[in-house]
Amino acid sequence: MKNMKNLLLLILFAFCGSIVAQNIPGTIDSTFNGTGRVILDNGFLDLYQDVKIQPDGKIVAVGTTYDASYAADFQVTRLLSDGTYDPSFGTNGVFRYHLGYETGSYSCLIKDDGNILVSGISMDDFGGFAMVLLQLGETGKIDSAFGVNGIAYYDYGMGEDIAYAMALQNDGKILLAGHISNENFQKEPAVVRFTENGILDASFGLNGVATVPVTETDNEFAGICVQPDGKIVAAGHISNGLSWFSLLLARFDENGILDPTFDTNGYVNMNLGNVDDEFFDVRITTNGEIIATGFTTTQDDFNYHLLVMKFDGNGALVPGFGEEGMVIWGETSYNVGYAMEILPDDKIVVAGSSGEKAPMDSDWGIWKFNVDGTLDESFGNGGVVTTDATMEFDEALGIAVQEDGKLVAAGKFRMNNNINFGVVRYMNELTVSVPEISKIQEVAVNPNPVRRNSNINIAIELSEAQTISLEIINMAGSVIIERSLGNQAAGIFVENFFLPSGISSGLYFIRLKGNGSAYATKKMIVIE
Numbered sequence: 115m116k117n118m119k120n121l122l123l124l125i126l127f128a129f130c131g132s133i134v135a136q137n138i139p140g141t142i143d144s145t146f147n148g149t150g151r152v153i154l155d156n157g158f159l160d161l162y163q164d165v166k167i168q169p170d171g172k173i174v175a176v177g178t179t180y181d182a183s184y185a186a187d188f189q190v191t192r193l194l195s196d197g198t199y200d201p202s203f204g205t206n207g208v209f210r211y212h213l214g215y216e217t218g219s220y221s222c223l224i225k226d227d228g229n230i231l232v233s234g235i236s237m238d239d240f241g242g243f244a245m246v247l248l249q250l251g252e253t254g255k256i257d258s259a260f261g262v263n264g265i266a267y268y269d270y271g272m273g274e275d276i277a278y279a280m281a282l283q284n285d286g287k288i289l290l291a292g293h294i295s296n297e298n299f300q301k302e303p304a305v306v307r308f309t310e311n312g313i314l315d316a317s318f319g320l321n322g323v324a325t326v327p328v329t330e331t332d333n334e335f336a337g338i339c340v341q342p343d344g345k346i347v348a349a350g351h352i353s354n355g356l357s358w359f360s361l362l363l364a365r366f367d368e369n370g371i372l373d374p375t376f377d378t379n380g381y382v383n384m385n386l387g388n389v390d391d392e393f394f395d396v397r398i399t400t401n402g403e404i405i406a407t408g409f410t411t412t413q414d415d416f417n418y419h420l421l422v423m424k425f426d427g428n429g430a431l432v433p434g435f436g437e438e439g440m441v442i443w444g445e446t447s448y449n450v451g452y453a454m455e456i457l458p459d460d461k462i463v464v465a466g467s468s469g470e471k472a473p474m475d476s477d478w479g480i481w482k483f484n485v486d487g488t489l490d491e492s493f494g495n496g497g498v499v500t501t502d503a504t505m506e507f508d509e510a511l512g513i514a515v516q517e518d519g520k521l522v523a524a525g526k527f528r529m530n531n532n533i534n535f536g537v538v539r540y541m542n543e544l545t546v547s548v549p550e551i552s553k554i555q556e557v558a559v560n561p562n563p564v565r566r567n568s569n570i571n572i573a574i575e576l577s578e579a580q581t582i583s584l585e586i587i588n589m590a591g592s593v594i595i596e597r598s599l600g601n602q603a604a605g606i607f608v609e610n611f612f613l614p615s616g617i618s619s620g621l622y623f624i625r626l627k628g629n630g631s632a633y634a635t636k637k638m639i640v641i642e
Contacts, residue, residue, distance in 0.1 A: 140494030147197030161526035171195035178218035204254030244269035261312030286310035291338035319370030349393035377429030407451035436487030465513035503527035567615035
């Protein structure tokens with residue numbers, strides 16, 4: 115029996131060894147545009163602020179492009195999954211749009227119908243800024259049926275009203291998070307809601323906007339997400355004095371009213387070092403906990419340290435995460451988390467910048483954390499990856515996860531005195547979290563990789579007789595194939611399984627389920 119188990123393992127290693135060697139988590143994926151990177155220089159100052167993956171694998175990156183006079187436009191770029199520009203979108207893969215003297219995009223979302231929402235700012239008639247939201251169709255053209263002639267605005271007054279982040283509610287309504295300028299010219303952290311057709315929803319909050327009360331001038335939301343129960347969580351910073359910011363984490367009900375069950379009066383106001391602490395992004399885990407990322411600044415040297423914190427559903431820190439609910443990382447002077455995603459196994463990936471404060475060199479930083487807040491040492495260099503274009507200041511400002519687990523980051527690279535659009539794809543080890551116990555002792559798949567429309571052999575060793583069923587799960591965690599293997603005796607049996615041509619290429623998991631809670635999983639790579 116022991117020899118058979120060793121043989122099964124040898125079969126598995128023989129077919130997977132060369133693939134694993136080429137797919138080290140955290141390395142740049144050289145199959146993406148031939149170099150792993152897409153860099154675009156429009157001539158002066160260009161930066162992506164967000165990136166999303168369409169269901170068909172196409173990549174949408176949004177940001178702002180400036181000319182030498184600092185006039186700014188929206189720019190939305192769509193790439194094919196191989197990193198080349200999508201010729202069916204906009205003009206050679208690029209949509210560019212100008213509203214007023216200065217227009218900028220900070221976030222995007224892909225709707226279920228394939229339309230693309232883009233939000234940000236536009237200069238208003240008074241020289242201030244208004245929140246702006248537009249919808250693009252599948253081919254990169256403005257949807258004129260959305261808002262008014264394709265554009266929706268929110269302009270509270272003569273100051274700056276800016277949308278930094280966006281989320282969708284379950285009913286399709288659109289939430290913009292940022293700040294508005296009130297009558298006292300204070301920036302109030304704000305969430306504004308539009309209907310799915312781009313009309314301001316006056317039933318939300320107060321005339322369409324929900325805010326947190328402030329006493330000082332500089333306050334904002336920079337990230338937003340929606341809980342499964344419909345409650346809205348937004349993160350950013352709040353000013354408690356003229357010289358320092360505190361972390362802000364607020365929760366509203368689905369109608370824009372601060373949730374009194376969340377910390378104090380619906381929001382967390384927390385400072386770690388009495389200098390400058392800020393959140394830039396926030397996500398909800400599968401068990402309802404809240405993860406936020408940003409930075410904290412130290413009093414003695416004003417260095418920036420990466421900050422990741424976990425809160426429970428009441429707004430209290432989760433003590434089992436990091437040290438008493440927080441991870442503070444970085445020995446160099448500048449480490450900031452700008453964007454994050456929660457993986458299907460509840461591990462956390464953060465994108466930002468790591469290095470030295472400007473004007474010194476800082477690189478793109480990608481961090482991967484385990485569920486308990488420790489770095490995932492299988493990723494990059496002890497859980498951290500840095501990517502440099504030149505010896506200048508670079509930042510990753512958005513991150514997305516492909517169905518196959520690869521990470522796509524977007525941001526800016528400073529090269530030859532210009533700031534350029536950048537997109538980079540990284541390899542990533544992604545697992546589906548399921549319990550495994552000893553009743554199913556070993557599983558081997560041969561061949562692996564396997565071609566579509568072909569046969570695979572699955573060798574299974576059982577420690578006791580039981581009824582076995584088989585599932586094939588994609589990287590999104592969905593079961594795409596399920597079948598019963600019937601009653602099987604203790605020992606080793608081999609199941610011959612035909613893989614249909616309709617399955618897409620990529621990484622999958624074969625999960626075997628036995629009596630009660632007996633589980634075992636194996637990876638399967640499908641190729642053309």
